[in-house]
Amino acid sequence: MIPDSLTATYRILDASINRVSEGIRTIEEYSRFEIESVSHSESFKSLRHQLTRLVNTSLSRSMLLAARNTPDDIGTVIQTKAEYNRTTKIQIVAAASSRIQQSLRVIEEYGKTIDAGFAKEVEQLRYQAYHHCASIERLVPVSRRQRLLEQAKLYLLMDVHEDLEMFVASIRSLAAAGVDVFQLRDKDASDRTLYERSVVAAKLAIELDCLFLVNDRADIAAAADSDGVHVGQDELPAKIARQVIGDSRLVGVSTHTVQEIEQAQIDGANYIGCGPVFGGRTKSFSHYVGTAFLEKAATMTTIPAFAIGGIDETNVNQVIDAGFDRIAVTGALRDAEDPAAAAAHLKAILVN
Numbered sequence: 001m002i003p004d005s006l007t008a009t010y011r012i013l014d015a016s017i018n019r020v021s022e023g024i025r026t027i028e029e030y031s032r033f034e035i036e037s038v039s040h041s042e043s044f045k046s047l048r049h050q051l052t053r054l055v056n057t058s059l060s061r062s063m064l065l066a067a068r069n070t071p072d073d074i075g076t077v078i079q080t081k082a083e084y085n086r087t088t089k090i091q092i093v094a095a096a097s098s099r100i101q102q103s104l105r106v107i108e109e110y111g112k113t114i115d116a117g118f119a120k121e122v123e124q125l126r127y128q129a130y131h132h133c134a135s136i137e138r139l140v141p142v143s144r145r146q147r148l149l150e151q152a153k154l155y156l157l158m159d160v161h162e163d164l165e166m167f168v169a170s171i172r173s174l175a176a177a178g179v180d181v182f183q184l185r186d187k188d189a190s191d192r193t194l195y196e197r198s199v200v201a202a203k204l205a206i207e208l209d210c211l212f213l214v215n216d217r218a219d220i221a222a223a224a225d226s227d228g229v230h231v232g233q234d235e236l237p238a239k240i241a242r243q244v245i246g247d248s249r250l251v252g253v254s255t256h257t258v259q260e261i262e263q264a265q266i267d268g269a270n271y272i273g274c275g276p277v278f279g280g281r282t283k284s285f286s287h288y289v290g291t292a293f294l295e296k297a298a299t300m301t302t303i304p305a306f307a308i309g310g311i312d313e314t315n316v317n318q319v320i321d322a323g324f325d326r327i328a329v330t331g332a333l334r335d336a337e338d339p340a341a342a343a344a345h346l347k348a349i350l351v352n
């Protein structure tokens with residue numbers, strides 16, 4: 001039977017409220033028993049109590065209960081593979097965190113159709129939840145890195161810039177414009193400069209909720225406490241780079257052939273770069289793989305894959321048509337009159 005509109009709204013709200021509560025409980029227990037953090041445990045407990053108070057004062061409990069119809073809920077039989085694959089506690093916390101935020105958003109949106117004031121208060125709660133979830137996820141670096149990598153669409157390879165101030169200003173404005181991953185790639189800079197920029201960028205990435213990796217140099221990536229290293233076919237093999245930087249950081253590998261993609265995945269790479277797709281101004285190659293390689297790569301990668309090489313706003317749609325929605329660029333932003341506007345434009349194309 002199709003429920004009437006108001007019943008359906010209450011059903012959505014009831015299911016989402018339960019989801020938020022379960023998510024909060026999951027993180028509360030982790031805070032209390034796993035990391036023994038009184039402050040995190042208290043924050044999540046307070047969030048739960050605030051939600052209960054808000055629901056009790058703004059929504060009709062009898063309507064919520066009347067709308068509940070678990071046996072007929074088709075959602076109870078839809079389970080993603082990922083839910084069964086969640087093997088570590090860190091992954092459980094990350095999943096609970098995203099469940100809390102998504103469900104609060106659902107309550108806020110559908111709550112608007114019942115009481116605008118209620119929706120506004122849920123919005124405030126959602127901001128609080130965002131803050132608490134980010135704070136607990138920062139305690140578990142793998143989860144922050146994995147989450148950001150999963151979400152990443154726009155990846156920038158950048159040089160050390162004229163000075164530190166310009167370097168920092170550039171990262172700030174480009175992160176705000178939508179760049180998700182920054183890689184320090186500067187073949188002319190000294191080790192000292194690479195290291196000093198990396199230390200600053202690694203901290204900035206945490207503040208800006210983006211990723212920062214170092215090109216080629218696993219030693220500098222680890223020493224600067226960055227999010228990882230990107231290696232090509234001429235640098236340390238991915239497995240050895242992993243030994244240098246440890247399990248919690250990311251290893252990215254450049255691939256140009258199907259065999260290299262397979263090997264990178266066997267070696268435990270966290271993501272791959274696939275290229276060079278087109279000719280660009282940053283690096284020249286004797287052979288370009290074109291979009292045919294992307295089409296093949298898109299069907300066989302099990303980890304995030306970024307198309308790279310001469311990609312800009314004029315050809316990004318060809319990349320998307322080939323099955324990629326993640327790109328890595330240099331010239332498209334470096335040479336743009338307004339790099340932030342160019343980043344925002346590319347990002348909008350990728351996410352739509």
Ligand SMILES: Cc1ncc(COP(=O)(O)OP(=O)(O)O)c(N)n1
Pocket residue numbers: 155157183185215216230231232233234235252253254255272273274283306308328
């Ligand atoms: C994301 C990403 N993809 C590919 C590369 C290229 O790496 P590599 O082949 O090692 O070439 P250099 O960048 O070192 O010249 C990359 N850096 N990033």
Ligand SMILES: Cc1nc(C(=O)O)sc1CCOP(=O)(O)O
Pocket residue numbers: 157254255273274275276277279280281282283308309310311328329330331332
């Ligand atoms: C450094 C690099 N590596 C590539 C690869 O395919 O491995 S393409 C590339 C250049 C990326 O810069 P732009 O976006 O300006 O072409």
Ligand SMILES: [Mg+2]
Pocket residue numbers: 215216230231232233235
């Ligand atoms: Mg390299």
